Every structure is written in C-alpha cells, then in structure tokens.
Amino acid sequence: MRNVSRGDDPAPASLGVKNRNGLTELDRVRAHLQSPASGVAFPFKAYKHDEVKRRLDAIFHGKCAYCETFYSASAPVDVEHFRPKGSVSEDPAHPGYWWIAMAWDNLLPSCIDCNRKRKQHMVASSASLTELRENMKRQPSTQSGKQDSFPIKDGSPRLQPEDVVYTAEQALLLNPCVDVPRDHLEFVFDGTPPVSLVVPRADPDPSERGAVSIQVYGLNRLGLVQERTRVLRHLEFLGDLVLELGELIDQLAQPVVVSALAGTQAGTVAQRLQLLLDRTVTEMKAMASPTQPYSAIAETWLAAFAEKLDRG
Template sequence: MRRVHRPSTPTSLLPGGAGDAELARLKLHRITPPPPRKKKKSFEYTAYKSEDVRRALEKVFHGKCAYCETYYAASAPVDIEHYRPKGGVSEDVTHGGYWWIAMQWENLLPSCIDCNRKRGQVIVEASTSLTVLATTASPKLRQAGKQNSFPLANSGVRAAAETNDFSREQPLLINPCNDDPAAHLMYSVDPSHPTGLIVPTGSLQQQKRGAVSIQVYGLNRLKLLEDRNRVLRALEFLGDLIIDVAKSIADLEAPDAQRQLLGTAAEGVAARLRLLRDRMLTELKAAASPEAPYASMASAWMEEFKQRLTR
C-alpha cells in the first residue's frame, strides 16, 4: 500500500449534482415505511457507480487496488469501495453504516475483489513456508476482505448519522489517501530471504493499525504474496546484474586493464557496459514508479539495494 494524493471531486459528485440528488432520495427512502405486510426494499445506489467516478478513481490510483496495489483491470472488474461502509458496520451492529457519505468522493476507493469482499483466503504468516502452502492440497482458509468492516480504537465515539465531522473517530484501517502507509507497514525485502511479506512497524499504535489493516484487507494472502515474490525475484536479478556490471566497468577502467587491452578497446567495452548498467537502473526505477504494481514494496527494496551498494 502506498500514499496517494487525491485531487478535487469529480463533477458528478459536486454539490448540486447526482450525489446531492441521490442523498435526498435516500433520506426519503429511510423515513418511508414499507408497504403493508411486505419487506422494505433496499435502496439502490447509483451516483458513486457512474462512469466518470470510476475513471477518476482509475486515474488517481493508476488502475491499481488502493490496498494491495494489484492491477485489477487485468483480472476482474473494480469494486468502488467505501472506506467508511455505507450499509452497516461489522464491529457495531447498532450503527447502520455511514449511509449519508455513500456518495462522497473522499469516502470512495478502488479495490480489487479480494481486498473488498469477505471470503476464505489462504493467509501467510511470518513463519510459514510459501512452498509448503503452495503445494498443500487443502490449505487452511481464513476470512479476509474488508466488506463492512470498520474497527475503531475508540469504538464508543463512532460518528452519528449525518455528521461530517469524523475527527473524534480513531480508525484502525489505513486509508492511503489520508495516512502514510509506510508509517504502519513494512516489507520483508532482506536479500537473504526476500519474501515480500508485509509486517507492522512504527509505534505501538501504528503497529496496531498496521496489523489490523493487514488482517482485514488480507494483504498477506497466498496468491498476492506469490505475485509480489515474482516482482522481488526480478528486482534481485536486476540488482545482481547491476553489481556485476559495475564491477566489470571498474576492472576495465583500472590502469593495468587499459594497458593490457590497448586503451581504446577497453574504453569501448566499458562504455557499452555503462549503457547496459544505466538501462537496468532505469528498469529498477520504473518498478518503483506510482504506475507499477507493488510500487511501495519496490521502493522499499530500492532503499535496501542502495545500502547494499554502499557496503
């Protein structure tokens, strides 16, 4: 998960637009009693599902899930997810959900199906072997996915209906638009054991938010971890090549090598190697760009790699 800057509100959700009109219909629906001896129908939300909202979210998040950073378009349709759930709160059955901000841009995030929908997932722990899990016929499933979950550190002060002041709430789930995920989460990118596992970090409170977010969003589910591992292995391969090429350049540019290879020939070989090194460095930087999948993990790996180069 990486920090994302959220721009201004899309046109369809501006005051006076579809959002306000739908909120008015929703309020009327809530106070209207059901027909005699019939169950009241659920309200059908449409404003936040509009195509311009979908496109705006895709642009802000580069077509990636706000939580796990996978490209959702290649595998499944995006879920437009409500950070504060609109239809109910799993941790507080009496609350009824944050229905009044269901149309607000600031409450919307793009999510892959696995991060958003509650279902059985194979979750990897720090001490678990990926190889064993991947080859187990029936690995143990655990419930993961946000759905209506919205736990608070101070559950007794959950915001009441129709207020837009959430300053007293202390959410335990990280919002990549409001929080810095790097203050709560870190990746296991140790070159001797680069698992790509996400673990909590920071102060005790930050670690708690990190741990809850990992659990609720399912950020260490097996298939996701396997995908991050493929990216890590590619980064490690490029990193090792860069180190080897850099050493070859240094050897070629040494005075003794220059004399042995008649100077000009050595300079030509060194120049070609420098070009190759620079192209590989460009590939590494691209892996950490906002548009790339798992950019936050790649950035963490790059920082470790820089330290490796100085040692």
C-alpha cells in the same frame, strides 16, 4: 499500499446529479429512511457511475487502493466505500455511513479480494513459491476482505448520521488517501530466496492500525504474496546484475587493462557495460513508480539496496 493524493481534484459531477424531481441521491436516501419502507435497503447508484470509475482509475493508475494490484487484469474494479454505506459488521446497531455513500473522499478503487469477504489462504513463510502454494493447500483458509468492516479504536465514538467530522472517530483501517501507510506497515523479505510479507511497523510497539489493516484487507493472502514475491525476486536479480556489472567496470578501469585494450574494439567494452548498468538501474527505479504494481515494496527494497551500496 502507498499514499495517494487526490490533490484538489473536485468530485465527479455524476455524484451530485439530480433526478427529474430535483433530488440528489442524498436527498432520496434521507426520504427513504423516513418512509415506512425504510426496512428495505436503499439502491445506491451514484458511486457506480462510469465517470467515478474513470476518475478513480486515473488517480490510482488502475491499481487497487489497498494492495496495489492491477485489478483490470483479472476483474472489474469495485468502487469501494472506505466507511461502509449500508451497515457496519462490527456494530450491528449502526445504520452504515449512508450520508457519505456518494461522498468523493469516501470512495476508493479496490480489487475484489481486498473488498469482498472471501476465504483466503494466509501466508506465513516459505522460500519456494511452488512449496508456498502446496503448503497453504494443507492449511485452513480464513475470512478476509473488507466488505462492511470498519473497526474503530476501543472507546472511540462512531460517527452518527449526517456527521462529517471524520477525525472524531479513530479508524483502525488505513486510508491511503489520508494516512501514510509506511508509518504503519513494513515489508519484510523472509527466507532464502526471499518471500515478500507485510507486517505492522514497530515503533516501538507494532502498529495496531497496521495489524488490523493487514488482517481485514488480507494483505498476506497467498496470491498477493506470490505476485509481490515475483516483483521482489526480479529486483533481486537486477540488483545482482548491477553489482556484477559494477565489478566488471571497475576491473576494466585498472590502468594495466586500459593500456592493454587501448586502440582495440574491446576498449569500448567498459562504456557498453556502463550503459547496460545505467539502463538496469533505470528499470529498477521505474518499478517504484506510483504507476507500477506493488511499487511500495519496490521502494522499500531500493532503499535497502542503496544503503547496501553506501556501505560498500
């Protein structure tokens, strides 16, 4: 998960469209809840509009807001309500945040695994992706996925109908458009070769919001860990290549070698190796771009790699 800014992007016009009677969806929800038929769930539709999906897709670069997976590769996007619209699983008496079901700042794009309550295998640690899959088959699966979950800090008041002062309730889930995920989440590279896991950041105590978000969104589910680990191991390969190329270039820069190669075609080898090194570094940096899947882990790994280079 990484922070994403909506900037001054206005809400899609489709969220405020009025019907033939001049009523917005919010107007219709209010009327529905006051009617005798209010026991029937209101059919929210505005958030499903294609314009909403296109705008979210552009802002998040086609990635799930929570796990950074390219959702279009496996399934259509779920337009997710950060504060659930119809009910709250942790508070059965609460009607759900129906009054912001069509609020632009409450909508996020999500893959089905982060958004829908499903049984998933959660990963602890293993060096082999093949062994990881086999080991997890023998372990019980657990429920993960946000769905109607919206836990808040103990003692915090939950927002009541028509209240839009979000800061009044202390959400335990991270919102990538509001929070800075790296303040609460930390990627660790466990094992040899490493596996990519995410843990609550400890500063000095483990972040409660980080821990709850990992559990609810299922950020250590098997398939996700495997995909992040593939990115991690590609970075490790490129990093080793950069170090090896750097050593070769340094060796070729020795005066005795320069003198021996002067005037030969081999004299351009160092330049060609430097070009290859530069292209490799560029590819590594590109993996941390917000447009790329799992860019947060790439960003974390590159920072550690830069420190390694500085230490020599």
